[in-house]
Amino acid sequence: MSKSGFVTRTLAIATLLMVASTPIQAAKVYRLKLAETWPSNFPVFGDAVRNMAKMAEEMSDGRLKIRIDSKNKHKAPLGIFDLVKGGQYDMGHSASYYWKGKVPETLYFTTMPxxxxAPEQYGWFNHGGGQELMDKVYSKHGLMSFPGGNTGNQMGGWFQKEINSLDDLKGLKMRIPGFAGEVMAKLGAKPTNIPPGELYTALERRTIDALEWVGPSLDLRMGFxxxxxxxxxxxxxPATELQFLVNKRKFDRLPKDLQQILKVAMKTAAYDMYIxxxxxxxxxxxKMKSxxxxxxxxxxxxxxxxALRRANDELLKDNARKSPLAKEIIQSQQEYLNKVRVWTNISDKAYLDSL
Amino acid sequence: MSKSGFVTRTLAIATLLMVASTPIQAAKVYRLKLAETWPSNFPVFGDAVRNMAKMAEEMSDGRLKIRIDSKNKHKAPLGIFDLVKGGQYDMGHSASYYWKGKVPETLYFTTMPxxxxAPEQYGWFNHGGGQELMDKVYSKHGLMSFPGGNTGNQMGGWFQKEINSLDDLKGLKMRIPGFAGEVMAKLGAKPTNIPPGELYTALERRTIDALEWVGPSLDLRMGFxxxxxxxxxxxxxPATELQFLVNKRKFDRLPKDLQQILKVAMKTAAYDMYIxxxxxxxxxxxKMKSxxxxxxxxxxxxxxxxALRRANDELLKDNARKSPLAKEIIQSQQEYLNKVRVWTNISDKAYLDSL
Known part of the structure; x- marks a missing residue:
């Protein structure tokens, strides 16, 4: 065999080896871990997370794989913010208003009394400065936050007795956490928080007089x-938006195309969950009604x-006084709401009223 | 130089060359051509198409490139169905009800009087059998059709005079195309269609008494x-949904990951346009009001x-009699609407009414 013949053959074999190994070389797999607030196989909320992960994996041809740990695994349903900030998890799925005790300005990115x-609030996020304000709040913590799926208008709750006047709120024991609970408390109600697993019994045995959960989408399985x-x-x-949290450092390490795939998958999963x-x-x-x-x-x-609205407005004024950033967010929301509600009223509302 | 040294060096160079050329080899670029009904740089509708193409290109790292031809280029704004069916274009962006003269069952996938x-109709598409019925209609033509962006509730139109009774509709010359025009005609109105560029003058000179276009999102620039x-x-x-059309054969030739990228990009662009x-x-x-x-x-x-509703119901009955598939679609929509409207009424409508 001549020297050149040997080289040619060697090159040919090398070329074959290179070509054969190219797809494996190209397909570096990026694995992200996501912690969700919800239990395993939780409907609607959990579906949004699985929908997102599936889209990301399929669109990336398997290069972006997201492992989902439910609260049964990580045991910290209300610790997602810290888990993602600290880097124990790369992503989270939860709700922004859960962090109001830690970072008061996170309150405003879920829903407000x-x-x-929902379409108004998505308008605010996408076109009214909402996403930019959310970035401002979360970037200080090395986090990115995105809409994570909307429950639509939540029901006011299940009550044992009718509420006919303000007097009926006095002393009313109701499971209603968060900001709405504070509003109710200003009118003399006794808001409490009770773990979901104990709610049915508490309402049945009259330990509480009332409770709010979500709406028929999730209330049916609770049996209230x-x-x-x-x-x-x-x-x-009126439009509870869940949240995808992403650790900014981990996100920055992804190639540009996978960053885009992840962002679009989160956005689509959020809209899909609303629907x-x-x-x-x-x-x-x-089904409940039948x-x-x-x-x-x-x-x-x-x-x-x-009266609830007055109490709500007073609490918002207190919050705005305490934090210039809260003030900026509250003003942005109110200005946008004033503008967009006029449109809602002459479009969907006028239509529904006319039927 | 020894033979083995030469071979080693040659292999090293070959390896470098291969590695350098690997990304180019791996990145086969798929190019799709899309024809849109709209003129160049048309706001909102055109934005949805550009948003879709941009997402697809970025998520695929440039492997999926979509060229957009506006009506200025292809000259067939109402010929998109045929252009995509015939394969002159791989994709289209238009509205399903434009094809009702050609395929009567396409009428039902845009909006109905x-x-x-919008959220009800997306519910029908995603969970109420709507997408499957649309597949049934379009697959016969080698086409795939997907939601292409929702305008939201369209306004009833601009009128020179108030409409106080049914008598005011008699002889009313109004630009209102499509099915709604047929409904108006049953009540004695004279529906006409006039090219968009001539609408302003026609209304100003009273060639027509009224016209409907879209709503403030697009009416502002028309100056009505x-x-x-x-x-x-x-x-x-109440929820005009545009349409992405895809030639099925062309879609099937894309790799699985690009198929998924394209589908998600279309879906997200549709939701984004609604917002x-x-x-x-x-x-x-x-701005108009100020x-x-x-x-x-x-x-x-x-x-x-x-009276409009009665006329509408009669026309739908006629359509159902003429086509079993139309009957199936109309029934599916009515059953879904009956169920979902109850929810709309106790959620968003009750909330808006209570304020």
């Missing part, structure tokens, strides 16, 4: 409709709603 | 608010709306 409905006759329409969470919640609420409400036709839909009387 | 609002005092709320297009339309409607309405405070928002009287 008497605030925007079997033990409380009044289902109140919502005022306190799934809307559908599941309709389907589940029909199984338990005694359920009565009620709306709080004007007097009660006006 | 007195039909679903300067020449017609009455802006009616909507009944005829952009919502925002732009609010922003533009504020520049022309004389604009009066009106809703058709009950008597007129009830």
């Amino acid at each position: 008497f605030g925007m409905i 409709h079997k033990i409380a006759p009044y289902y109140y329409t919502g005022w306190h969470e 799934q919640s809307y559908n599941d609420s309709a389907v589940n409400w029909e 199984d338990f036709p005694h359920i009565k839909i009620r709306t709080f009387p004007k007097e009660v709603l006006q | 007195f039909g679903m609002i 608010h300067k020449i017609a005092p009455y802006y009616y709320t909507g009944w005829h297009e 952009q339309s919502y925002n732009d409607s609010a922003v533009n309405w504020e 520049d022309f405070p004389h604009i009066k928002i009106r809703t058709f009287p009950k008597e007129v709306l009830q």
Whole structure:
């Protein structure tokens, strides 16, 4: 064999080896770990996370794999912020208002009493400065936060007795956590928080007089409709948006295309969850109503709603006084709401009213 | 130099060459051509197409490139169905109801008078069998159709005179194309279609008495608010969903990951357009109202709306009689609407009513 023949053959073999190994070389797999606040296989909320991870994996041809740990695994359902900030997890799925005790300005990126409905709030996030304000709050902690799926308008809750006046709120023991609980407390109610697993018994045994959970999409499996006759329409969470959290350093290490895939997968999963919640609420409400036709839909009387709104406005003013950033967010939301609600009123609302 | 030294060096150079050329080899670029019904740089609708193409290109790291031809280029704004079916274009962006003269069952996948609002209709597409029915209609033509962006609730149009009774519809010359035009005709109106570029002059010179276009998101640039005092709320297009069309053979030739990227990019662009339309409607309405405070928002009287609805129901019955597939679609929509509207009424509507 001549020297050149040997070299040619060697090169040919090398070329074959290179070509054969190219796909394996190119396909470096990036693995991210995500901690969710929810238990394993939790409907709707958990579906949003699985939907996101599936889209990311399929769009990246397996180069981006996201492992999902539920609260059963990481045992810290309300510790997601710290887990992602500290880097124990690369991502999280939770709700921004859970961190208000730690970072007060996180309160505003989920939903606000008497605030925007879902398409209005997505308008604020995408076009009204909402995402930029969320970036401002979270970037200080090395975190990125994105919409994580909307439950739609949450129901005001299940009540054993009708609420006919402000007096009926005095001493009312109700499971209603967070900011809405503070609003209720200003009117003399006794807001409490009780772990989800104990809620049914507490309501049945009258340890509490009322509770709010989500809406038919998730209330059906809790069974509250079997033990409380009044289902109140919502005022306190008109568009609850969950949250994807991402550790900024981990995100920055991803190649540009995978960053984009991850962002689009999160965005799509969020929108998809809004639509799934809307559908599941309709389907589940029909079932609840047909199984338990005694359920009565009620709306709080004007007097009660006006008092709740006054209490809400006072609490917001307190918050704005305490933090210039909170003030900026509250103003941004109010200005956007004032503008967008006029449109809602002459479009969907006028249409629904005219039928 | 020894033979083995030469071989080693040659191999090292070959390896370098291979590695350098690997990304180019791996990155086979797939190019798709898309024809849109809209003119170049058309706001909102055109933004949805550009948003989709940009997401697809970035997520695929440049492996999926979509060239967008506007109507200025292909000259067939209402020929997109044929252009994509025939393979002259791989994709299209248009509206399904434009093809009702060709394939009557395509009528139902845009919006229907007195039909679903946007989140309800997305619920029907994603969870109520809507996408499957759309597949059934389009697959016969070698096409795939997906939601392409929602305008939200369209306004009922600009009127020179108030509509106070059914008599005011008799002989009313109105630009209102499509199915809604047929409904109006049944009540004695004279629906016409006039090219967009001539609409302003036609309304100003009273060649027509009224016209509907979209809503503030796109009406502002048309200037109708300067020449017609009455802006009616909507009944005829409560959730106009545009359409991405894809040639099935071309889609099947894409690698699985690019198929998924394309599908997710279309879905996200559709949702994004709904939110952009919502925002732009609010922003533009504020501007119209502040520049022309004389604009009066009106809703058709009950008597007129009830007559329009009866006419609409009769036309739908006719359609159902003519086509078993149309019947299946109409039934599916009505059943879903009956279920989902109950939820809309106790969630967003009850909330908005209570404020």
